Amino acid sequence: MGRKLIIILGPTAVGKTDYSIREALKYGSPVISCDSRQIYREMSIGTAVPSDEQLAAVRHYFIHSHPVTGLYSAGRYEVEALALVERLFEEGHDTLVMAGGSGFYIDAFCRGLDDFPPVDMELRESLNRRLADEGVESLRLDLKRLDPESYAAIDIANGQRVLRALEVCLSSGRPFSSFKTSPARKRNFEIEKVGLTRPRDELYARINRRVLEMVDAGLVEEVAGLSAYRHLPALQTVGYREIFQYLDGEISLDRAVELVQRNTRHYAKRQLAYWARDPEIRWIPAV
DSSP: OOOEEEEEEOSTTSSHHHHHHHHHHHHTOOEEEOOTTTTBTTOOTTTTOOOHHHHHHSOEESSSOBOTTSOOOHHHHHHHHHHHHHHHHHTTOSEEEEEOOOHHHHHHHHHOOOOOOOOOHHHHHHHHHHHHHHOHHHHHHHHHHHOHHHHHHSOTTOHHHHHHHHHHHHHHSSOGGGGTTSOOOOOSSEEEEEEEEOOHHHHHHHHHHHHHHHHHHTHHHHHHTTGGGTTSGGGSSTTTHHHHHHHTTSSOHHHHHHHHHHHHHHHHHHHHHHHTTOTTEEEEEOO
16 A cells, blocks of 8 residues: 554553654654544643653644634544545655554544434533533443443543443434444555553553652642633543542542542553454554
8 A cells, every 4th residue: 555554552651652752753754643632732731741852853743732622522533633644645654653542533543433323412511511510420320221332341431431422322212332333444544553561560650650740740730720621521531530629629639649540540451451352453562
């Protein structure tokens, strides 16, 4: 085919950013981010966006590219990222590098999304209110009852993912998982998936250390500055929910940090379980 896209994936804190920059420099490619939170301009510390030095090393796309107030989805990412990739190939690149940990976004880009029913905006508003008032646990219980397969497969700590799956179940009368049966759409370039791994103890130690570094860098202040947007799906995520609990006086800062560390470790475990089903991934040790 002559045109290749290399996707660097793996659990949070495994070292995707440094590895993808080295690969991008080797091929003269930019880095196309595939992270469902790093796209938001207002969310930097809690999403572990690349540092200024890393961003300066190579051109990055889909980092701080969209406002937190705008609705964003895997379907929109598929359209925008495919258009970008086609443009970059046309400009003369023969190998491109994509990096990220959002499995659903990567699947959308590689395979395309099935034809889900149209959005019922009243239902979405109702579910968003429940998410804000009751937390993601309330929606998770409904999803587990209506669609155990999706409950087991998606990131159930991600309020936006749970909301979307439940929304489809309620609006269509069918499980969300029943729509994900279409054959993969053809892409006119080769896709190579490279997964980075580390021993679990080492990965968890990196996660714990990174959370402490986030707090030192001003995570609490960043979350406090986003209080006006806390009801939005983008803020219903690990690292933000727990700090909001601290700011609300529900828990101490030390407890909030412990919860961010624990929930991030759980998220990394779910990421690995999600990708374990994909035989196309070539796993290598992160260095």
